[in-house]
Amino acid sequence: MSTENPELTALLNQNYQHGFVSDIDADSLPPGLNEDTVRAISLKKNEPEFMLAWRLKAYHHWLTMVEPVWAHVAYPKIDYQQMVYYSAPKLKPTLNSLDEVDPELLRVYEKLGISLNEQKKLANVAVDAVFDSISVATTFKDKLLSMGVIFCSFSEAVQKYPELIQKYLGSIVPYTDNFFAALNAAVFSDGSFVYIPKGVRCPMELSTYFRINAASTGQFERTLIIADDDAYVSYLEGCTAPMRDENQLHAAVVEIIALDRATVKYSTVQNWYPGDKEGKGGIYNFVTKRGACRGVKSKISWTQVETGSAITWKYPSVVLQGDDSVGEFYSVAVTNNYQQADTGTKMIHIGKNTSSTIISKGISAGFGQNAYRGLVRINPGATNARNYTQCDSLLMGDRCGAHTFPYIEVKNPTAQVEHEATTSKIGADQLFFCQQRGLSAEDAVNLIVNGFCREVFRELPMEFAVEAQKLLGVSLEGSVG
Amino acid sequence: MLTIKDLHASVDNKAILQGLNLTIKPGEVHAIMGPNGSGKSTLGNVLAGREGYEVSGSVTYHNQDLLSLAPELRAQAGLFLAFQYPIEIPGVSNVYLLKAALNAKRKAQGLPEVDAMDFLSSVKEKIKAVDLDQDFLYRSVNEGFSGGEKKRNEILQMLILEPSLIILDETDSGLDIDALKVVADGVNSLRSPDRSFIVITHYQRLLDYIVPDFVHVLANGKIVASGGKELALKLEDQGYGWLDNA
Ligand SMILES: Nc1ncnc2c1ncn2[C@@H]1O[C@H](COP(=O)(O)OP(=O)(O)O)[C@@H](O)[C@H]1O
Ligand SMILES: [Mg+2]
Numbered sequence: 001m002s003t004e005n006p007e008l009t010a011l012l013n014q015n016y017q018h019g020f021v022s023d024i025d026a027d028s029l030p031p032g033l034n035e036d037t038v039r040a041i042s043l044k045k046n047e048p049e050f051m052l053a054w055r056l057k058a059y060h061h062w063l064t065m066v067e068p069v070w071a072h073v074a075y076p077k078i079d080y081q082q083m084v085y086y087s088a089p090k091l092k093p094t095l096n097s098l099d100e101v102d103p104e105l106l107r108v109y110e111k112l113g114i115s116l117n118e119q120k121k122l123a124n125v126a127v128d129a130v131f132d133s134i135s136v137a138t139t140f141k142d143k144l145l146s147m148g149v150i151f152c153s154f155s156e157a158v159q160k161y162p163e164l165i166q167k168y169l170g171s172i173v174p175y176t177d178n179f180f181a182a183l184n185a186a187v188f189s190d191g192s193f194v195y196i197p198k199g200v201r202c203p204m205e206l207s208t209y210f211r212i213n214a215a216s217t218g219q220f221e222r223t224l225i226i227a228d229d230d231a232y233v234s235y236l237e238g239c240t241a242p243m244r245d246e247n248q249l250h251a252a253v254v255e256i257i258a259l260d261r262a263t264v265k266y267s268t269v270q271n272w273y274p275g276d277k278e279g280k281g282g283i284y285n286f287v288t289k290r291g292a293c294r295g296v297k298s299k300i301s302w303t304q305v306e307t308g309s310a311i312t313w314k315y316p317s318v319v320l321q322g323d324d325s326v327g328e329f330y331s332v333a334v335t336n337n338y339q340q341a342d343t344g345t346k347m348i349h350i351g352k353n354t355s356s357t358i359i360s361k362g363i364s365a366g367f368g369q370n371a372y373r374g375l376v377r378i379n380p381g382a383t384n385a386r387n388y389t390q391c392d393s394l395l396m397g398d399r400c401g402a403h404t405f406p407y408i409e410v411k412n413p414t415a416q417v418e419h420e421a422t423t424s425k426i427g428a429d430q431l432f433f434c435q436q437r438g439l440s441a442e443d444a445v446n447l448i449v450n451g452f453c454r455e456v457f458r459e460l461p462m463e464f465a466v467e468a469q470k471l472l473g474v475s476l477e478g479s480v481g
Numbered sequence: 482m483l484t485i486k487d488l489h490a491s492v493d494n495k496a497i498l499q500g501l502n503l504t505i506k507p508g509e510v511h512a513i514m515g516p517n518g519s520g521k522s523t524l525g526n527v528l529a530g531r532e533g534y535e536v537s538g539s540v541t542y543h544n545q546d547l548l549s550l551a552p553e554l555r556a557q558a559g560l561f562l563a564f565q566y567p568i569e570i571p572g573v574s575n576v577y578l579l580k581a582a583l584n585a586k587r588k589a590q591g592l593p594e595v596d597a598m599d600f601l602s603s604v605k606e607k608i609k610a611v612d613l614d615q616d617f618l619y620r621s622v623n624e625g626f627s628g629g630e631k632k633r634n635e636i637l638q639m640l641i642l643e644p645s646l647i648i649l650d651e652t653d654s655g656l657d658i659d660a661l662k663v664v665a666d667g668v669n670s671l672r673s674p675d676r677s678f679i680v681i682t683h684y685q686r687l688l689d690y691i692v693p694d695f696v697h698v699l700a701n702g703k704i705v706a707s708g709g710k711e712l713a714l715k716l717e718d719q720g721y722g723w724l725d726n727a
Contacts, residue, residue, distance in 0.1 A: 427568070428532070428533070429568050430568050430569075430570055432529075432531050432532070432552065433564065433567075433568040433570075434570075434578075435530070435551070435552040435553045435556065436529050436530075436552055436553075436555075436556050436561075436562050436564075437556060437578065437581075437582035437585075437638065437642070438553050438556040438557045438582045438585035438586045438589070438642070439553055439581060439582065439585050440553050440585070441551075441553070443581070443585070444553075447570070447573055447577075447578070447581065448570060448573070450572070450573070451570055451571055451572030451573035451621065452571065452572055453572070454572035454573075455572070
C-alpha cells in the first residue's frame with residue numbers, strides 16, 4: 001500500500017501567521033561585535049560597573065571559545081560580525097502607562113494576539129513584552145508589587161535591585177558554560193526578572209512575549225527567576241518573529257533558582273519563524289535554560305512546545321541540589337520541512353531522595369530532523385535518587401528523521417533509573433479510521449498528534465494548551481506520508 | 482441505496498475484487514460470507530474509500546458516485562464501516578473522538594455542534610446498551626481494550642453516528658455469546674426501513690441474531706452464490722467446497 005498521501009501533502013502550505021514586519025523607528029547599534037559594542041550596550045542601559053565588568057569578562061571568554069558542533073544539526077557558519085547586537089524601538093524615555101507606548105507597537109502585539117490592555121482577555125496574566133531587545137511594558141506590576149512579587153524587565157531590575165542581580169546573575173548558567181551563553185552574557189540587552197518572596201504564591205501566571213522585529217538583529221535576552229522559601233510561580237514564555245529570508249540568531253539564557261520548598265513551573269511555546277518550505281530563512285534558536293533546586297523539597301518543572309525556528313538547540317535542565325527536590329521536563333518538539341531540533345534536558349541529581357521525570361515527544365515531518373539528547377546523572381551522594389524517562393518519536397513520512405541520544409551516568413548504587421523509548425509512524429490505519437468516522441484528513445492528523453502529545457499538553461496552563469494545540473496543527477498541516 | 486457494478490480492486494497488480502455486482506435496497510440486511518482471503522475486507526475498505534487500491538467499476542450510493550468521494554465525505558453521507566481490527570489512538574479519549582465524529586457529520590448536514598450536555602447524556606445511555614463501563618469514555622480509543630471491548634466500541638460509534646449504510650466486517654469474530662448478543666442487539670436496534678446493512682461474517686451463528694434478507698458468497702473476488710438465510714446454513718453444513726463445481 002502506498003505510504004504517501006497526496007491529499008495531505010497538498011495541505012502543507014499554510015503560511016506562518018506571525019510573519020509580518022512592523023515599521024517602527026528603531027535605535028540600533030551598527031553591525032559587528034567587539035569590546036566597544038559591549039561597552040555601548042552597557043552604557044545605553046546605564047548599567048552599574050559590576051555589570052560592565054561581568055559582560056567584558058564574558059566577551060573575552062567568548063573569544064577563546066569555538067561554536068559547538070556536537071548537536072545533530074547542520075547550518076552554514078554564522079558571521080558574528082554581520083549581526084546587529086542592539087536594536088530598540090525608539091520610545092519616550094519613561095513610560096508611565098500604556099498610553100505612552102508606540103501605538104504601532106501595540107498594534108503588533110494585537111496582531112500577535114496578546115493585548116497589553118489590562119482590561120482585556122489576559123485579565124489574569126501579567127505580560128512582560130520584549131520587542132527586539134528591550135522590554136516595552138510590564139502589566140500588573142503594581143498589583144504584584146503589593147505582595148512583594150517583583151516582575152519587571154531585566155534592565156529595570158539592574159537599576160532597582162542590583163544586589164539581587166549581583167547575587168544570582170550567572171550563578172546557574174555562568175558565562176563560561178557554553179559558547180552561546182558566553183555570547184549572551186556579553187551582549188544581552190534585556191529580558192525578564194522575577195522574584196517571589198518567602199511564602200508567597202504568585203496569584204497569576206507571569207508571562208513574557210518575545211518578538212524579533214528588526215532585520216539582521218540577534219536577540220539575546222536573559223531571564224532570571226528567583227523563588228524564595230515556600231514560594232510558587234508559574235511562568236509562561238511565548239515567541240514569534242517576522243518572516244525573513246536570512247537566518248536570525250536567538251541566543252537566550254534562562255536561570256531559575258528555587259529555594260526551600262519553592263516551586264517554579266516554566267512553560268514555553270516557541271513559535272519563532274521556522275523558515276520557508278525550502279528551508280530558507282528562519283530563526284536559529286540556541287538557548288541555555290537551567291534551574292537549580294537549591295532548597296530542600298524544591299521543584300522546577302519545564303514544559304516546552306517547540307514548533308518554530310529553523311534550528312532549535314536547547315536543553316532546559318535541573319540541578320537537584322536540595323534533598324527531596326524534584327525536576328521535571330515535558331517537551332513536544334516539532335520539525336517540519338527543513339527544520340532541525342536537537343533538544344532534551346539534563347537532570348543532575350546531587351541531593352538525597354531527588355527525583356526527576358522526563359517526557360519527550362518528538363514529531364518529525366517533511367525533511368525535519370528531530371533529536372532528543374538527555375543526560376541523567378546520579379552523583380555519589382544522591383542516595384535513593386529516581387529518574388523516569390520516556391522518549392517517544394512520531395514520524396510522518398519517509399524523509400524525516402528521529403534520533404535519541406540518552407546519556408545515563410549513575411554513581412550511586414541506590415539509584416532507580418528507568419528509560420523507555422518508542423518510535424512510531426503515524427499510521428495510515430489511524431488516519432483512515434478517523435476519516436471513516438467523518439473527520440477530514442487535516443483534523444485526523446491533528447487529533448492523532450494531539451493525542452500523542454497529551455502527556456505534555458496537560459502540563460500547560462489552559463490558555464497555553466489551547467494555543468499549543470492550534471500551533472501544532474498549523475506546523476504540521478499536510479505533512480503525512 | 483447502494484448499487485455496485487462490475488467492481489474491480491487490486492493492490493500492486495494483484496487482483497482482489499474481480500467484477501463484483503450487488504444491489505442493496507433501503508431496509509435490507511445483506512450477509513456476505515466467504516473463505517479467508519476472498520476479498521471481504523477489501524470490499525468494505527473500497528466502499529469506505531481506503532487508499533492504496535486500484536479501483537474500477539461503479540458504485541452508486543444515494544444517487545451519488547461513491548467512488549469519487551473522499552473517505553470522510555462518504556462517512557458524512559452516512560456510510561459506516563465497523564473495522565475487523567479496530568484501531569488504537571493513544572492519548573485521544575473515546576468520548577472526544579465520538580464527539581468530533583458526530584460534529585463532523587452534523588457540520589456536513591448544516592447542523593450546529595451538538596450541545597455538550599445532551600451529547601454526554603446520550604453517550605452515557607448508549608454505552609450502557611453495549612455493556613461497557615463509563616470509564617471507557619475517558620480511556621484512549623481502543624488502547625488496552627480486549628478484543629471484545631474493541632468490537633463493542635465499534636458498535637457504540639455506530640449507535641452515536643446513526644449511519645444509513647452500515648458495513649460490519651467480522652464484528653462477531655472472537656466474541657463470546659454474550660458479547661455477540663450485545664453486538665446483535667445494537668445492530669437490531671438500528672434496523673429501520675431506510676437503513677441498510679452489509680454483514681460480513683464467517684459464521685452463520687451471528688445470522689441467528691441478525692437475520693439477513695440475503696446471503697451472498699464471495700469467492701475469488703466475485704459473488705458466486707446468493708440466496709436467503711438458508712444459504713448460510715448450507716455453508717455451515719457443507720463448507721465452501723461445493724461452490725467450486727457450482
Ligand atoms: N493492502 C494489501 N496488500 C497486499 N495484499 C492485500 C492487501 N489487502 C488485501 N490483500 C490480499 O487480498 C486478498 C483478500 O484480502 P481480504 O479482503 O482481507 O480478505 P478477507 O477479508 O476475505 O479475508 C488476500 O489475499 C490478501 O492477502
Ligand atoms: Mg477480512
